[in-house]
Amino acid sequence: MENAIEVKNIKKSFKIYFDKGSQLKERLLFHKRNRYEVREVLRGISFEVKKGEALGLIGHNGCGKSTTLKLLTKIMYADSGEIIMHGRVSSLIELGAGFHPDMSGRENIYTNASIFGLKKKEIDSRLDDIINFSELNDFIDNPVRTYSSGMYMRLAFSVAINVNADILLIDEILAVGDTNFQTKCFNRLRELKSNGVTIIIVTHDSGTIEKFCDRAIWLNDGLIVKEGRSDKVIDAYMNFMNQKKIDRNPETEILQTEEKNSEKETDADEKNKSDDDIIDYSANRFGLKYIEITKAEMLDNSGKDKRIFRTGESLTIKINYHINKPLDEYVFGFGFYNLNGDCLYGNNTQIDRLKIDNINTDGTISVDIEKLPLLSGQYILNVAVVDSDGTPMDFYRNYCGFEVVSDERNMGYFSIRHNWRL
C-alpha cells in the first residue's frame, strides 16, 4: 500500500530563554541576559504511515509528540530532515478556531471551515452535514455566545471532522462533549478511516490509542522507543511509566505522611492525657495506649520501606510497638482502605487464631503478603493493636497512604485469577 506520510530523520530544537527580552531596550542593555539553552525536542525521528492507517503517538509530557504533530501540520518547521505528506491535511488541534461569539452558529461554520482552507462552495455543500452532526439544528442561527460549552465544542468538532481531509491529525481533543457525542465522534472517525483517511492521534491516554489505532509509536526524549502494534507498544509504555513512578524517590512522600501523623498524634495524646480512660473514636488515632504502635513500615522484598508497590509484588507490613502496661493478650491488625474510606480488606491476629501474650516491652510484629493483589490506585493503610475484647489500645486510622501501580488493566480493587472458556 502507498504511504500517506513519510517522515525522514526530523530534528527540532527550541531556544529556551532564561529571561527573554523581545524589546529593543532589553536587547541592547541586557545583552548578557539573553542567555538561552538549546533544548532538543526531537532528535531524529523517522516513520511512515500508510494510507488509511490510524497511528497513535504516545509518550509522557515533553516527549516531543505534540511537536511532531505541529511539524506535520506545518505550524512549525523542522531544523533538518524531511516530511512528505500526500493529500490534503486537516488538523484537529484547536477546535473552534476563529469563532466569533456574536455571530450565529451558521456564520461561524463558514469562518471556522474557511480557516481549514475550505472554499465557499465546499462549505455550502457540507453545511447540512455539519449542522446535522452537531445536533444543533434549532440553535444554529443563534449567536454562539448563547451556547453552552458542550454545544460550542459540538459545533467546533462537527466542522473539523467534516473537512474531508486525506490526512487527519488529532491532538488530545477527543475528551470533549458528553459520552454520547464522543461515541459519535469515534464512529465518524472509524467511518473516515474505512474510507481511506489516514489518521494520526496524539494523546497520553492509552485507552484511546488502543481502541482506535492499528499501530502506535512511543516517543521518549525526542526519540522513538518502540513502534508496532498498538497493544504491544502500550504495554511497554505502561510498564515504563510504572517503573518510573516507583523509581522516583518515594522517601519524601513517607516523611510527609509521617509528619502529618505526628501532628495528629499530639492531638490525640493531649486528649488521652487529660482523661485516661475515655476513648475518642472519631480521632485519627485513638486507644488506651497500654501498648503503642511506634512505627509501621511497608517493606518490599529487599527490605526497603516504600509507599509505592506493583500489583503482585511481595509486601511486608512491619509494626513496631512499645508496651506501657502489660496485657493478657495482644491483638494486632491491619487494613487496606480506599480513599472513600471503604474497607477493602482487614484482618488481625485474633481472626487468624494467633494468640500473642508474653512479648518483650519493645518489639516488632510482621505480616507477609506474598503477592499484593491490589490493583492500581491510591490506598490507605490502617494498623491497630487491641486487647482480646477488642478494646482499642492504639488504633491508627490512615497510618499512611500508598500507591499501587499495575500493568494489568483490570477494573476494581483486586486482582482475581481467572480463565475464560468457550
Next chain:
Amino acid sequence: MKTLKEIFDYRQMIFSLVRKDLRGRYKGSFLGFMWTFINPLLQLIVYTVVFSLILKTDTERYYLYLFVALIPWIFFSSSLTGGASSVVAQKDLIKKIYFPRQVIPISYVTSCFVNMLLSFIVVFAVVIFSGNGINPLALLCLPVIMFAEYILALGTALIASSVTVYFRDLEHILGIISMALMYMTPIMYDKAIVPENLLPIFNLNPMTHIIECYRAVLYYRTVPELSGLLSSFVLGSVFLVAGHFLFIRLQRHFAEEL
C-alpha cells in the same frame, strides 16, 4: 509561486476574516455599522471648524482639499500600525492551526481597504454637495490609484507584521513613524511649499505620489500625471515584493516566537 496559489486557495478565509472584522468592529454599539459613515463625517466637521474659523487658509474649500487626502491616508496608516500587530494579535490561531500566514495581514489590509471604500461614499457626497464638481474621465483613474495604494499598504503591512513578531517595539515605533510620515506627506499642505532641498525625500515617499493623485482627481478634477501614477506603482510593487519574500522567510519561526 506555490505560496501564491495556496494563498489564493485560502481566499474564503480572507473573505471570512474581513467580514468578521467589519461586522465585529462596531458590534454592540448603538449605531452599529453606521459608524463607518459617521466617523469620517465627524472628522470632516472638526477639520472644517478648525480650518475655516481658527486656522484660516487661502485654499479654496480647504476642508475638501484636506478630506480627499485624509481618507486615503487613514487607510494607509491604519494598515501600517494595525497591520504590524495583526500577526501577533492572532497568535492563538497561528500556534494551533496551519494556514498560509500571509492571510492575516492580507485580511487586515483588505478590511481597512473596504473601510476606505465605504468612507468614499461620504467623500463623494461631500464632493457633490460642496459644488466642486466631478470630472468623469479623471474619476476613471481612481480605481487605479486605489489599487496602487493597496499594494503599497499590503507590502508595508507584510514587512511590519512579520518583523513585529521578533521585535515587539516596532508596533510602538510605528505609531510615531506614522505620525511623522503624515506631516512628511503633502496632506495638509501642497507640495509646492516644500523647500527645494527637501524635495527628494518627499519624492521618495511613496505616499506623496498617491495622495497627489487622489487630490488631482477629486479636488482639481484633472487626470493625474502619468509619472506620479507610475512611480507610486513602482514603489508599491517594490514594497510588495520585498514584503512577500521577507514574510516567507520570517514566518517559519512564528509559532515558536509567539
